[in-house]
Every structure is written in C-alpha cells, then in structure tokens.
Amino acid sequence: MSTPVEEREFQAETRQLLDLMVHSVYSNKDSFLRELVSNASDALDKLRLQAFQDKDLEVDTSDLHITIERDTEARTLTIRDNGIGMSRDDVVGLIGTLARSGTAELRKKLADAQDSAASVDLIGQFGIGFYSTFMVADTVTLLTRKAGESEGTRWRSTGEGTYTIETVPDAPQGTSVILELKPTDTDDHLYDYTSESKIRELVKRYSDFIAWPIRMDVERTEKVEPEGSDDTDDTAEPTERTVVTTETLNSMKALWARSKDEVTDEEYTEFYRHVSHGWDEPLETISLKAEGTFEYQALLFIPSQAPFDLFMRERAGGIHLYVKRVFIMDDCEELMPEYLRFVKGVVDAADLSLNVSREILQQDRQIRAIRRRLTKKVLSTISDIKSSRPDDYDTLWAEFGRALKEGLLSDQDNRDALLKISSFASTNDPEKLTGLEDYVSRMKSGQSEIYYITGETRQAMENSPHMEAFRAKGIEVLLLGDPVDEMWVGSIPEFDGKPLRSIAKGEVDLDDDAGKSEDEKKEAEAEKAERDKAFADLTAWLTTTLDENVKETRLSTRLTDSPACLVGDTFSFSPQMEKLYRASGQILPPSKRILELNPDHPLVVALQQARAEKGDDQSLVDTAHLLYGMAVIAEGSELTDPAKFAKLLADRLAQTV
Numbered sequence: 001m002s003t004p005v006e007e008r009e010f011q012a013e014t015r016q017l018l019d020l021m022v023h024s025v026y027s028n029k030d031s032f033l034r035e036l037v038s039n040a041s042d043a044l045d046k047l048r049l050q051a052f053q054d055k056d057l058e059v060d061t062s063d064l065h066i067t068i069e070r071d072t073e074a075r076t077l078t079i080r081d082n083g084i085g086m087s088r089d090d091v092v093g094l095i096g097t098l099a100r101s102g103t104a105e106l107r108k109k110l111a112d113a114q115d116s117a118a119s120v121d122l123i124g125q126f127g128i129g130f131y132s133t134f135m136v137a138d139t140v141t142l143l144t145r146k147a148g149e150s151e152g153t154r155w156r157s158t159g160e161g162t163y164t165i166e167t168v169p170d171a172p173q174g175t176s177v178i179l180e181l182k183p184t185d186t187d188d189h190l191y192d193y194t195s196e197s198k199i200r201e202l203v204k205r206y207s208d209f210i211a212w213p214i215r216m217d218v219e220r221t222e223k224v225e226p227e228g229s230d231d232t233d234d235t236a237e238p239t240e241r242t243v244v245t246t247e248t249l250n251s252m253k254a255l256w257a258r259s260k261d262e263v264t265d266e267e268y269t270e271f272y273r274h275v276s277h278g279w280d281e282p283l284e285t286i287s288l289k290a291e292g293t294f295e296y297q298a299l300l301f302i303p304s305q306a307p308f309d310l311f312m313r314e315r316a317g318g319i320h321l322y323v324k325r326v327f328i329m330d331d332c333e334e335l336m337p338e339y340l341r342f343v344k345g346v347v348d349a350a351d352l353s354l355n356v357s358r359e360i361l362q363q364d365r366q367i368r369a370i371r372r373r374l375t376k377k378v379l380s381t382i383s384d385i386k387s388s389r390p391d392d393y394d395t396l397w398a399e400f401g402r403a404l405k406e407g408l409l410s411d412q413d414n415r416d417a418l419l420k421i422s423s424f425a426s427t428n429d430p431e432k433l434t435g436l437e438d439y440v441s442r443m444k445s446g447q448s449e450i451y452y453i454t455g456e457t458r459q460a461m462e463n464s465p466h467m468e469a470f471r472a473k474g475i476e477v478l479l480l481g482d483p484v485d486e487m488w489v490g491s492i493p494e495f496d497g498k499p500l501r502s503i504a505k506g507e508v509d510l511d512d513d514a515g516k517s518e519d520e521k522k523e524a525e526a527e528k529a530e531r532d533k534a535f536a537d538l539t540a541w542l543t544t545t546l547d548e549n550v551k552e553t554r555l556s557t558r559l560t561d562s563p564a565c566l567v568g569d570t571f572s573f574s575p576q577m578e579k580l581y582r583a584s585g586q587i588l589p590p591s592k593r594i595l596e597l598n599p600d601h602p603l604v605v606a607l608q609q610a611r612a613e614k615g616d617d618q619s620l621v622d623t624a625h626l627l628y629g630m631a632v633i634a635e636g637s638e639l640t641d642p643a644k645f646a647k648l649l650a651d652r653l654a655q656t657v
Ligand SMILES: Nc1ncnc2c1ncn2[C@@H]1O[C@H](COP(=O)(O)OP(=O)(O)OP(=O)(O)O)[C@@H](O)[C@H]1O
Pocket: 035, 039, 040, 043, 081, 083, 084, 085, 086, 094, 095, 126, 127, 128, 129, 130, 131, 174, 175, 276, 277, 278
C-alpha cells in the first residue's frame, strides 16, 4: 500500500554537506559512480551473507548483480542492485541524516572550514558516499526494498533542504538510484554520464575489481546477410542492424589474488578507496600470500591520512574478512591489533567456515597466526619506509604515531620493533623528531642512560627546572608530550641496553666521574657531605613544614637557575600520570614528592640564614609554602590551592613595594 508523499527536512549539517555537493568545486565528479557501485557491492555482499545465515529468508540469490542503465534522451542514469535493500527507517536514518559517528566532528570541521577549498579537503577525510551523487545530478531518486519485506520506499531530493519519502507497493528487491543528470559541462568536469564509453571507462578505472558483475546494455552493429541470398547470388550487399546486448563491464578479478606486478597503482588506489571508504591515496600497499598449513592472501594498505575517528570509541574498522572470495565481515578486529587499527584491507582465508562468527574468530588458532604475521609485516614495512622514504615516514608518524605508541604498552612481542620505528621530540632539534637509535648515537661519552621528560607541552617541558643541569651540560633529553607516552614509558626499562630514565624522578648524577682520580672523587664526596650538613637544618625544617605535600627535602644536582624543584621516586607516578588516572575516574591517594633545593640560589641561601636567625617565624613558613608553590608551577603542574598561593604572594609583594 502506498503512503502519502511526505516531505521532510534534512538535518542542518546534512544540508551543509549537500550544499557543498550541489555547488561542488571538487573536480573529481566522476567519483560518484565509484561510491554508488561500492554501496551496491556492499549490499550484495550483505544479502549473500544474510541468505547464508538465515535459511528462512526468502530471497533469490542466484543472480546477484549490479546494472547500470543509461537513457540518453531523458538524461538519466540508474544504478540498480538486487542486494539487501533498505527499509523505510533505514532510508531515513542512513540517507536522510548523517547518522554515523563523527557527525559532531564533521559539523565542527565544516563550521571551521573557512572556504570551499578547505571544505573539499573534508570530503577526503570523511567520505560522503551517497551524497556525492548531487555533484552530477539535479535530482536523485532512490527506490529500494529490503530483502524479506513486502513494501518498498521511494526517496527523492534535489539536495536543497528537503526530501520526499513514500512507501510504495511495487519496488523490486534491492536498490535503484536514479540520477537526473545535470547538463554536461566539461569545463566544470561534468561529463556525459549517459555515454557508453564514459561509463565503461569509469567502471574500468574505479570498480574493475568489484566481485559482482556490473552489467550494462550496449548497442552493437551487426552485419545482416540480405534475405533470400544464397551462395549463388553474390551481388546482394549485406546490410547492418543495431542490436542491444548486455555486457559485463568489470573483470571481477579479486585484486588480492593477483600478483603485485599484474596490478597498477591506480587499481590498488581504487580498491583501497573501496575498502576504506576513504578518498585519499594509500601511503603503502602490502600484498601477502601464505601457503602451507594456513592458506590465506592479504592485501593491506597504510593510508596517507588518519580518519577523523582514529581515537573515537566507535570507529570504522579496517580489515575485511573473506573466505575463499566470499565476503564475511567488514570489520574483523581479530585480524589486527588495536594499535594498528588504521591499516585497511582484505584478508581472504581459505580454511575457515563461511559460518564463522566473532566468538569463533576470537578463539581461532589460524586467525591468531594470521594476526601475528600481519602485525610483523606491517611493522617491518613501516621500518622499511622509515629507512628509505623519510618524507613518507614523517607523514605516517604524524598521522598514526600516537596510535602506534599504544602498541608499546600492549604488544610485548613487538616492543623492540615498535621502539625502532618510533620517533620523539627532543632537545636536539626544535622541530625534527628523533628515533632512539639516533639518540643513542649522539649520547655523550660516559652517558649510560636515555633521558626523557614527560609533560603537556614542549614549552613546559623545555622550561621545566628539571631540565636545567641537562641544558647546562648539553645532554639531550627526549620530550614526551603525548598522554600515551606517560602510559608506556614507565613500563619499558631500556632500549638497546640503555635504561630509559625520567629526569623528573630519582636522583640524577650528571657528574662525569670517569675522568677523575680517586683523590678527586673523594674530595667531591667530602664537599657534598659538608654542604648537606650545612643545609641539614633547613632541609629537615622544610620537610616538617611542608609535610602535607613533601616527603623529603634534599639538595639538588639538577638545578642551575631555579631555587627548587619537585621530583618523584624512580617508580612513582608523574603528576601528569596522576592527572590522567584521576580524569578517568580512579581514586588515588594524595602523593608526596621530594623537594630538591638549589644550594647556590640566593633565595635558598637567604632562607638558610633567616632560619638560623628567626627559627619558626611565620614569615619563614610562608616563604616555605611560596617556594613549594613555585616549584609546582615551574614544572607545569597545578597547585591544589591556587588562591592560597596567590594570597601569600600578594602579601609578600605588598611588603616589598
Ligand atoms: N545500494 C544500497 N543498498 C543498501 N544499502 C545502501 C545502499 N546504498 C547505501 N546504503 C546504506 O546507506 C548507508 C549510507 O551510505 P553512504 O554511501 O552515504 O555511506 P557509506 O557507504 O556508509 O560510507 P561512505 O560515506 O564512506 O561511502 C550505507 O552504509 C548503507 O547502509
């Protein structure tokens, strides 16, 4: 039964996106066909799988295919499939709104995009699938019926604010998208999409590998022998007639089953776009074939651009699983560790059941073996890119480094490989990142540890008091500024036999004892003991006075300019780590740290003298709290009671002006 035609409005952000399409400045308008064929192919995959899993579903899957129909007179192009189809609710949810995760992100980015060129970049990042039809069509009609349902849905829009939707009784199962084409305008990259040769070219270029036949009616001229002609009459000329035949335009060859030298870069790129729903180019293509106990083929891609949802909980998956060319699922998490979630592609395993479920996959020995091998292969490929294509490596690291570093925490087996392909900011260069091997090659003679500091910004880390002695002595320090760095760095003891050491924890000894004689060493020790003794009263008094926050006070060897700094025990949490834990809702007991004093700083020297003269005077107690507060602020941490600190400071300044 038909329902009345209902007119609805697009969501605001959908309208904005459509507006971008209708008035598109995106030059590759041809790609609408790839998007529609890709959707149709997905719909056929889904139907085949559903029919296999649900024996009660009454559908004919004997001739699943895609048809392209051209009408040169009416200037329409129709892309039809007999796949899974959509219910009315599906149409409203999937086509009428931007229902996918990331909508908020897209909306924000569209609002931020200053000009149309910037918006076009967003197309590459988000992929806009079905809406790309409005680049080439004035009006788009979608007629669809879901497998197993009796009624269909017709949706129609000009892409300008509203669409109409109605229930129709007579839609064939599957989906047809009918495009009423804009006039041809080659200057605007709008070609004649009713032309046989154009469609042929586009299918070949974008969709040749699609596993389902893409059929189109084509006209052929045939010679016809004149009627009544026989062998004796050779004067009669043969005439010609036009016949219409249906041709399959694509080769349907699974790209992953072909050897790398048989496939062009362009074909790989199009396949990558099909599996990733991306519009960018792959940075690297990895083709892999395993024979023997577990037979499988894999075709993997490292993208050149991170998807917007790389760090979102609900993100689009990466690896499609096939079993002997039959599509099984499009997000097979079991085949790739979480930290390599940006890798896209296909794995076609020979020995799995078509009925395989997620639960089975999680237990499956073969899947685990494939995952191990794929992980190693991706990491070794990144390592190759790092050594042979530094610019590509820089892109890769900028896009995916944060995700890769999660592996340092979660993937013990590949930790060394991951450390080797990782890069970090360092005091060695204001911009260029460094690898650990390079750091080690620059280590000073006598330096046995790899030094690092963690913090929220490069500036805060570089200006932290902990850095002073390292700067003065020209010792390189890695600047680890990602929240994920806090997580892994404490769990990795060393690289290449060199311990990783936080400059904000434990005691540091930067004095190079190697060149000293025994006598010189003894002399230095005696000097230190004497200084400790001279400041013993002050350090003990500060520990008691600041008891709430400080567990020990000692003289520092890491300060040159600041009066004091705070350090943790070697295995304690850093303040940033505590903040992360607290932000994630964990309850941590308040932690106390060690206050280190710079015995050469005038403030510390004056405080020591004042202590000797005034004892427990309240003004000295205030100075102690100010000293502690300054140390907290200088390392970039937050004061627990900033108002109290500000008041102490104001009172003190009032006495000096
Ligand atoms: N031919 C079709 N048959 C069945 N469902 C379809 C068809 N075309 C689109 N859909 C449904 O509509 C959804 C939205 O399609 P759309 O092309 O906008 O985005 P997408 O394919 O999910 O992703 P992308 O935007 O990255 O291409 C699809 O995910 C699918 O569920």
